[in-house]
Amino acid sequence: EKIIKEELTEARPTYGWLGEESDPVAGQDPTRRWIVDPLDGTTNFLHGLPHWAVSIALEHKGQIIAGVVFDACKDELFITEKGKGAWMNDRRIRVSDRHRMTESVYATGLPFAGRSDLPATLRDLAQLLPACAGVRRWGAASLDLAYVAAGRYDGFWERGLKLWDIAGGLIIAREAGALIEGIAKGTKPEESGNVICATEVQFEQFSKLIRSS
Incomplete structure (x- = not known):
């Protein structure tokens, strides 16, 4: 730094x-x-x-x-x-053009060291895993967002991030065609630290599933 x-x-x-x-x-x-x-x-x-x-x-x-x-x-x-x-x-x-969640791969981060958002993430996984082709946890939010931009992932979500974790990746994903919001409706990930990111064709169903957990 x-x-x-x-x-x-x-x-x-x-x-x-x-x-x-x-x-x-x-x-x-x-x-x-x-x-x-x-x-x-x-x-x-x-x-x-x-x-x-x-x-x-x-x-x-x-x-x-x-x-x-x-x-x-x-x-x-x-x-x-x-x-x-x-x-x-x-x-x-450019983001992927896959329409079906059953053919799609998503990324997230898993809370560690006693973070309080672990139960919410486990509920997310219980909802999402039966509906998709897989979920990856590789441990670098900036790359998760960049991989959505490159069409490697179809979506990404995570809670409790800092602005420096996501700032670069957010604009890369947006410029590649991704839609991005906070997990709570009406919030911004830059302010809340909670992110939902997905392709335009999948955002509605993906965000609905994550928010329903």
């Missing part, structure tokens, strides 16, 4: 900063700030599991306008700017 902060501050010295490993900084320009998770998937990294990422987002007047998620192990760079679509390396990406 120290290296990323130094580089971004040199490039845009007036912007604010929100990072996982350091104190927030209010920039001279109050309308813009970087939102950074220098290592999303820390437990994977520590255990030698090759699934983790660097996530960087740029916020302007409360709206995320650009995002980067870099999977160094696979050399996959997911990148977007608002209104310009989503890309992986030099290839345009």
